[in-house]
Amino acid sequence: MADPLSIAASVAGLVSLADLIVVRLIKYGRAAKNAGSESRRLADEVNLLGGTLSSLSTLADALKDDAFDNKFRMHHIEACNDTLVEIQEALKKYNSDITTKKKAMWPFTVRRVEELIKDLTRHKGTIALALSANSMEAMVQLLADVQAHQAEITAAIKDTTKITSRIHENMERRKVLDYYLEYNPQSNYDMSLHLRHSGTGRWLTRLPEFQHWLTTPNSLLWLKGIPGAGKTVLAGVVIEEALKKSTVTTPSAFFFCDYKNEKTHSIETILRVLRYQLAIQKEEAYTKLEQHYQAHHSSGLPKTPSVPSLSSLLQEMVRLFSHVFLTVDGIDECGTRADEVLETLTAIMETTDNISMALLGRDEDNIRDCLEDVCVPVEIATHKEDISEYVRAQLGDRI
Known part of the structure; x- marks a missing residue:
């Protein structure tokens, strides 16, 4: 007072x-x-x-x-x-x-x-x-x-x-995220689910190799097959099963390489999109992404991130989680850049111990040379269980 x-x-x-x-x-x-x-x-x-x-x-x-x-x-x-x-x-x-x-x-x-x-x-x-x-x-x-x-x-x-x-x-967050989302693979995933007939692909999920990949960090799965064998459809199965396992500490990210879209052949684009998906699933991962963005936009004209810096940051982001699922379909569709894509992705596997990575592509010499010594391949072919499910579905529709 x-x-x-x-x-x-x-x-x-x-x-x-x-x-x-x-x-x-x-x-x-x-x-x-x-x-x-x-x-x-x-x-x-x-x-x-x-x-x-x-x-x-x-x-x-x-x-x-x-x-x-x-x-x-x-x-x-x-x-x-x-x-x-x-x-x-x-x-x-x-x-x-x-x-x-x-x-x-x-x-x-x-x-x-x-x-x-x-x-x-x-x-x-x-x-x-x-x-x-x-x-x-x-x-x-x-x-x-x-x-x-x-x-x-x-x-x-x-x-x-x-x-x-x-x-x-x-x-600001949207600007940062958009910078890394050069290509959105969601439409490819939606298409793979649309092309898949109900009940097909279950045989893959029951394979010991697949179950090992799904439950064991630091595991590499190579799904190979001839053109038209249904690799992209099965990629949807792999991603779907990984998403079922996803939690706050166990994220899932994926990418589809498309021979019709040259942008998807670039390892830079693949790494950017995988990092984008991890960043939106954990705030600490986004912070890493934002710091990388600022480092390349701090002054003057923006600098294009190098493959080593993109790869290094993806590894840092992966280490923020306990178990990470990464799925990349169509490795063979990257053409002359397939070797660079394979070498970069397998190098990331070698420097981390908590990734379950699934790669899908044709059984070509360069892919086989890179992958056959580091993983057990799974052959994709027309499976009798899928044929039975398809016939049963068709008969049901006709009746």
Whole structure:
């Protein structure tokens, strides 16, 4: 609580404090390193506030004999005092340097100076309004009312700022993610599910080799077959089973190479898309992706990420999980770049121990040479169980 005498004394004390700060700010403007124009701007605002406080001090002194209800608090005077004391303490910390040969350091950042100037301007406006009072109680009431109103405005601004920040963050996140999603394999996966007849492909999921791949990290599965054997359809089976196993700590990512789309033949595109899928499944993985993005967009024109940097980051992201399923279909459809794709993917397998990777492609010499010593291949051919399921489905439809 405050009485008329203590209010008048408090305001008078603020006038003296403001005058002291102005003098110190002027000294800093001449002697402090990196002060620039910031010290002058801050000094001008404190000086204007000091003049307004001086007028308020005169009014408070004249009204101090008025009857006064001591239930009021001088919230705004206290807030004004807090701002001035913060400036004083910061200047006092480095004040001794000004009188020595050592170059004094300016204690405020540009951002903090802007915030202080806004605070000082707000205090000045409120005090100017209180000068219209014709009694001590009216003066305090005006200050209290403005303080409450400003609190409401500040709360509303904070809420708006949070919403704006969230929108900005979402836009920034979308920009980062879109940079890595050069090709969306979801349509390929949807097509593989559409082409698959109900009940077919179950034989694959019951194979010991497949069950080992599904349950054991650091395992490589190669599904091979002649053109038209149904590798892409079975890729959908593999991805579907992996997705059933997916959890927060066990993500699944996939890619389809398509001979009709040259972009899908690039190991850079494959690595980008696999990383994108991991990033959207864990915040720490997204952070890694964002750091990589910033490193290549920090200044000037954006730099194209190299294959080693893409590969290295994928390994870092993989290590954030306990078990990761990666499925890549159509290795053979990468043409002349198939060797590079195979070498990069198998190298990632060698440097991590928590990936279950499934590769699907024709049994061609270069693919066989790369994979036959590191995995047990599974031959894909027309399976009698699939034929039985297909005939049964057709008969059911016809009946």
